[in-house]
Amino acid sequence: MTLRDVGEQAAMLLTGVLYGAGYVFAGLADPARVRAMLGFSGLGTDGWHAWPVFSLFVALIVAMWGIRMGQRLRRPVLARSFSRIIYDEMDLRALVGAVLLGAGWGIAGFVPSTALAALTSVPIDAGLFLFGAIIGIVGVDLVARRGNEPQKRL
Secondary structure: OOHHHHHHHHHHHHHHHHHHHHHHHHOOOOHHHHHHHHHOOOOOOOOOOOHHHHHHHHHHHHHHHHHHHHHOOOOOOOOOOOOOOOOOOOOHHHHHHHHHHHHHHHHHOOOHHHHHHHOOOOHHHHHHHHHHHHHHHHHHHHHHHHHHOOOOOO
């Protein structure tokens, strides 16, 4: 492991800690607050707060700024090369995945990243959600692999 590899791993750890702390600080690790935000329940009462929406907006601005700064670099600061994924078109799998993620977030108040952050505050709920998410991830992977197998002819 080179010094560059250690720096890359340290940067990933630091950004993960910042990401998780941001979720907890913004209240996005609280499933009740997230469900209230997504459903606008309690609008006009003390039940709905704009803070999570504001924090998501600020996070989007910071991410856009980071992407713009990264595009100006000739090479990455810590990694060996840039990792760029270019999507030419929207596929059905990505669309269904986005719908399922949004539905799960609205129903449970968690997405995998917020559930990891919420393990400190609501460990049973977050743990059950993560267990279900792992089952779903493995299940979709198994179905996708099975669909890619060559068909047997009769």
